[in-house]
Amino acid sequence: MTDALAPRALILGSTSRYRRELLSRLRLDFDVVSPEVDETPLAGETPQALASRLALAKARAVAARFPQAVVIGSDQVADLAGEPLGKPGTHERATAQLRRMRGQTVIFQTAVAVVCQASGFEQSDIAPVRVTFRDLTDAEIEAYLQAEQPYDCAGSAKSEGLGIALLEAIDNDDPSALVGLPLIRTCRMIRAAGVKVL
Template sequence: MTPASDTLPPPSTRALILGSTSRYRHELLSRLGLPFEAVAPQVDETPHPGEAPAALALRLAIEKARNVAQRHPQAVVIGSDQVADLHGEPLGKPGTHERAVAQLRRMRGQTVVFQTALAVVCQATGFEQHDIAAVRVVFRDLSDDEIEHYLRKEQPYDCAGSAKSEGLGIALLERIDNDDPTALVGLPLIRTCRMVRAAGVQIL
């Protein structure tokens, strides 16, 4: 009798590429133990006039994956993007301390939806899937001193909405509601696993 382990399908021979230079997404994808390369997508991330936060995040995730897939057509490419949604207004990465202060002052005591979009593309096989993980986050009614202390210590200027929940940013929050625990950090791994398996990449 052939051992059960010998009946498993062979691992995919296709390269796996993360279409992102985000250190947060790189760390998250590394948790799966798969070899992959990170490639910077060449995409204009400027929102379209009147574009809703979820639509913006999904469009950019798809554009990033397609852009990298065009340069690496044989690979399975992961693209992702996150936009903070404050009552329909998109909030991106603040970039500066002053913008981060302004963002957190607006978000204190509010419910913010972090729209984390994911796209997986393989140009050679014509494979493309995309999805979005919406994470509802309730912020505490933060004082100006708390905001300043958090920003000076964490410096989350490359995080959408200035909220680095995997660090000190967890102290900003009252509650998190989501169905994909890593989505708030920047890459929804449950969805990622499902999509790359569908694209032919063996994980387990």
């Protein structure tokens, strides 16, 4: 009887340091486990569908290894007119991404999923963030990339850092979503899964 009432472990199924830092804001004890999920887009998959599928796949993969835990999975895909833009990985690819995005509105599709295999709990949601980039010069792009080197960020920019200077506007309803984990939605789902947040 006591075991049924014991709080479940909370696990972040992610290798992202940004998501780990965001989840830490909630002052909850949690572990971090790599989900080891193939992130290759499916043929014809939209950025929104890709982000949603990967968030759920990551949560399910970790929940399969830790069935008693409440597991959070998340994924973000930058959506430029329906085309998915991933993490650039290199300076050259980041330069090309920012050149394509200048003067454009990009939707950062940030998905989150919460799964507890033991209780059968599974929910997911997506927090779209509309980001309008300034009409950047090549010199501004180069200066930014040299300063911040955001090669591990979808869309090649960190809005929580110097990347904010690249932008005209951000429009969303979950302020941490652009950084990589929509905490309002995450709180709602982990509460529903039985995790006490406050």
